[in-house]
Amino acid sequence: LAKTTQPISMDSYEGQEVNITCSHNNIATNDYITWYQQFPSQGPRFIIQGYKTKVTNEVASLFIPADRKSSTLSLPRVSLSDTAVYYCLVGDMNTDKLIFGTGTRLQVFP
Amino acid sequence: AAGVIQSPRHLIKEKRETATLKCYPIPRHDTVYWYQQGPGQDPQFLISFYEKMQSDKGSIPDRFSAQQFSDYHSELNMSSLELGDSALYFCASSPGTDSYNEQFFGPGTRLTVL
Numbered sequence A: 001l002a003k004t005t006q007p008i009s010m011d012s013y014e015g016q017e018v019n020i021t022c023s024h025n026n027i028a029t030n031d032y033i034t035w036y037q038q039f040p041s042q043g044p045r046f047i048i049q050g051y052k053t054k055v056t057n058e059v060a061s062l063f064i065p066a067d068r069k070s071s072t073l074s075l076p077r078v079s080l081s082d083t084a085v086y087y088c089l090v091g092d093m094n095t096d097k098l099i100f101g102t103g104t105r106l107q108v109f110p
Numbered sequence B: 001a002a003g004v005i006q007s008p009r010h011l012i013k014e015k016r017e018t019a020t021l022k023c024y025p026i027p028r029h030d031t032v033y034w035y036q037q038g039p040g041q042d043p044q045f046l047i048s049f050y051e052k053m054q055s056d057k058g059s060i061p062d063r064f065s066a067q068q069f070s071d072y073h074s075e076l077n078m079s080s081l082e083l084g085d086s087a088l089y090f091c092a093s094s095p096g097t098d099s100y101n102e103q104f105f106g107p108g109t110r111l112t113v114l
Helices: none
Strands: A009-012 A017-021 A031-039 A043-052 A053-056 A061-062 A069-077 A084-090 A106-108 B005-007 B012-014 B019-025 B033-039 B044-050 B053-057 B065-069 B074-078 B087-094 B108-112
Touching: A009 A017, A009 B012, A017 A084, A031 B074, A043 A053, A043 A061, A043 B012, A069 A084, A084 B087, B005 B087, B012 B019, B019 B087, B019 B108, B044 B065, B074 B087, B074 B108
Parallel strands: A009 A106, B012 B108
Antiparallel strands: A017 A069, A031 A043, A031 A084, A053 A061, A061 A069, A084 A106, B005 B019, B019 B074, B033 B044, B033 B087, B044 B053, B065 B074, B087 B108
């Protein structure tokens, strides 16, 4: 399973764009990159998933360079409610489990 | 929209007791996953089931067992509880076993072992 490395914490202010980068140097050809968000005492929530280039949905964008050894989750104009832990996961095609590494604790200030 | 249901939401047990956690997946989801999250820790995968058969196994202690029933709900049975078993236990479901599938997590069961 490919391991991921993310910053332990990040701070931002309301209205700013936040970019969280994740390294996954050993990503396999068939692996997808998935990001989850977790609020305290709640279950993780799927944010976005991608394989290469750029993916955008209503809450975030995911940028994946051609070598796929890293990915960047972009949250536009964050609000206080975006304060949470963000996990980058790399999916193993042969298993269905999610392997959570140490996520990034994002703190948004007013 | 229907979500994953877990019961009970809170559970307090003494050491060496047993506990049973229940999970009701989203309708038409045939895969169920169990995760354990200790205080200040990241979620750890325990076990998963697809179509009532165990599909993958993670760091689940031998004192724990789980199964998925014909209606797709799942139960996590925990015996000889230890203080270290105190944690949030999340169940998640998905429509299939493909790792590309989004997993939908329940609200969790907070187990406290005294």
